Amino acid sequence: MMNSTAAAFVLAAILPATAFAECVEVTQGNVTVSAAWSRATIGTERPAVFYVTVRNDGSEERLMGIETPVADVPMLHETVVENGAARMSYVEQIVIAPIDAVSLEPGGYHGMLMDLQTELVEGTTFPVTLLFEKSGPVTIDTAVLPLRAREAACEEAL
Amino acid sequence: MVAAVGFMLAVGAWRSGDLPWQQQVTETVGTRGANLGTMSWQLTSHKGEPVSPQSWIGQTSLVFFGFTWCPDVCPMTLLNISDWLEELGPDADGLAVHLVSVDPERDTPEVLADYLSNFDPRISGLTGAPDEVAKAADDFNATYRRVPRDDGDYTVDHTAGVMVFGPDGRLSSIIDLHDDPKFAVPKIRRAMEREV
Ligand SMILES: [Cu+2]
Numbered sequence: 001m002m003n004s005t006a007a008a009f010v011l012a013a014i015l016p017a018t019a020f021a022e023c024v025e026v027t028q029g030n031v032t033v034s035a036a037w038s039r040a041t042i043g044t045e046r047p048a049v050f051y052v053t054v055r056n057d058g059s060e061e062r063l064m065g066i067e068t069p070v071a072d073v074p075m076l077h078e079t080v081v082e083n084g085a086a087r088m089s090y091v092e093q094i095v096i097a098p099i100d101a102v103s104l105e106p107g108g109y110h111g112m113l114m115d116l117q118t119e120l121v122e123g124t125t126f127p128v129t130l131l132f133e134k135s136g137p138v139t140i141d142t143a144v145l146p147l148r149a150r151e152a153a154c155e156e157a158l
Numbered sequence: 159m160v161a162a163v164g165f166m167l168a169v170g171a172w173r174s175g176d177l178p179w180q181q182q183v184t185e186t187v188g189t190r191g192a193n194l195g196t197m198s199w200q201l202t203s204h205k206g207e208p209v210s211p212q213s214w215i216g217q218t219s220l221v222f223f224g225f226t227w228c229p230d231v232c233p234m235t236l237l238n239i240s241d242w243l244e245e246l247g248p249d250a251d252g253l254a255v256h257l258v259s260v261d262p263e264r265d266t267p268e269v270l271a272d273y274l275s276n277f278d279p280r281i282s283g284l285t286g287a288p289d290e291v292a293k294a295a296d297d298f299n300a301t302y303r304r305v306p307r308d309d310g311d312y313t314v315d316h317t318a319g320v321m322v323f324g325p326d327g328r329l330s331s332i333i334d335l336h337d338d339p340k341f342a343v344p345k346i347r348r349a350m351e352r353e354v
Contacts, residue, residue, distance in 0.1 A: 085316060088231075107335060150237050
């Protein structure tokens with residue numbers, strides 16, 4: 001126990017910061033959800049985003065929606081750039097092909113957390129429940145990263 | 159990162175199911191060559207200072223349209239720009255970078271200052287009376303559209319690319335959101351080489 005803790009410290013010192021933290025990962029049915037993160041918000045007036053990676057090890061699966069106690073109106077969205085103009089559309093469901101993975105990430109699919117009930121503070125986490133058609137609801141702890149974050153601060157165990 | 163490949167897109171409508179705005183953003187940016195020298199808007203910076211297009215002439219400028227309530231595309235654009243500035247190193251010192259808010263109702267100079275303090279300090283925010291912002295967008299050939307939401311709130315669709323102006327005040331290129339990052343810095347360098 002002591003030895004492995006000491007070893008972990010040595011590893012942490014020599015690896016880049018993003019490499020030693022493994023993402024929180026939740027598996028249920030055929031889906032594995034990981035790398036859930038959001039950007040810190042300034043107050044509660046602005047909508048927040050939610051990004052996550054979903055791996056599907058079974059037959060076709062669908063993400064039907066999201067729920068979270070931090071926002072009254074959480075929704076699946078997609079950012080679309082058309083003729084140079086960006087807009088966000090509500091997405092009814094996201095299909096994940098058999099033995100495939102989909103990432104909700106900046107510039108594409110994202111969870112949109114509207115009517116925020118609480119400010120998202122950097123360094124904290126909050127739960128988000130992903131509603132899958134076949135695998136049911138899966139809840140994951142979502143890391144709140146700085147406003148300038150671009151990707152999850154952990155390594156996906158894929 | 160896992161590539162999001164091989165899945166079907168299921169793009170739905172907003173819950174209201176009423177989409178008149180979705181068909182209307184049709185104008186392509188940059189079809190008419192924008193020229194700072196012939197523009198006449200007057201905006202206010204996040205520091206409360208008046209800014210006019212002629213003040214940009216003589217230096218290379220990047221300008222993009224966005225708003226601080228925009229949770230996905232705008233932070234991404236700000237981060238992309240921060241990366242380019244870093245890659246340009248000392249050469250970035252002669253650059254002016256401006257975010258023009260398409261949401262002047264909420265983005266006052268104070269709100270812009272608070273928001274931009276989270277990003278590269280060289281990025282300046284511009285806002286103004288709604289009709290001045292509309293005039294500026296028109297001068298830049300940019301489009302934006304306020305989209306109401308069911309709960310009474312709203313979001314804004316807007317031109318997403320970063321426009322690059324040379325020291326001569328003429329549009330040199332547009333860096334699109336999904337452009338290969340390796341083309342961005344060369345586009346900026348090309349603009350810098352233009353004669354005043
Ligand atoms: Cu959105």
